Amino acid sequence: DIQMTQSPSTLSASVGDRVTITCRASQSISSWLAWYQHKPGKAPRLLISKASNLENGVPSRFSGSGSGTEFTLTINSLQPDDFATYHCQQYSSYVYTFGQGTKLQIK
């Protein structure tokens, strides 16, 4: 299986900050990467597909980039609603695998 490694595991930031979360794949996955936002007790929400395609309704402060083995999720001008856990998922291989998650918390 393709292993996905996210960093950092926890990220402390303030409202208005710009933050970046990294996801690395154990082998090339081209651009077959999705990002999800997950808040406690809520359903995970798809933010980005194909590494950089923003889903309808997702604020433009979210952006994704990368290809091959290294990917980033960037959130510009953090809003209070953005504090959550973020997961990456590769879908290059049919055994879809996820990163371990990055918890974005208020500093």
Add this chain to the structure above:
Amino acid sequence: QVQLEESGPGLVKPSETLSLTCTVSGGPTRSYYWSWIRQPPGKGLEWIGYIYHSGTTDHNPSLKSRVSISLDTSKNQFSLKLSSVTAADTAVYYCARRRGDDWYFDLWGRGTPVSVSS
């Protein structure tokens, strides 16, 4: 607006079968792949398997042959059975929707916690 909701026992005894149901409301089950995903405490998400509206299924090989997924289109529900459970199967279980040509999950349920304990 399509919504997914998981239901089932929150406690299962070791060696028994875990059974969960996902109810799809606000939309049809055809033309999608319906998946189960879980997250053990302190770990990342793990894809369990899916069923297509045609009845085709597939599952994560790591779970060997313990997984069975079925679909009841008349009730707009799909179900997961995981046999011979151990403490390692303790997790929050999510149902999710995958579009046909896209292998990511565009809609999820809130998840239901399942603990395996005697």
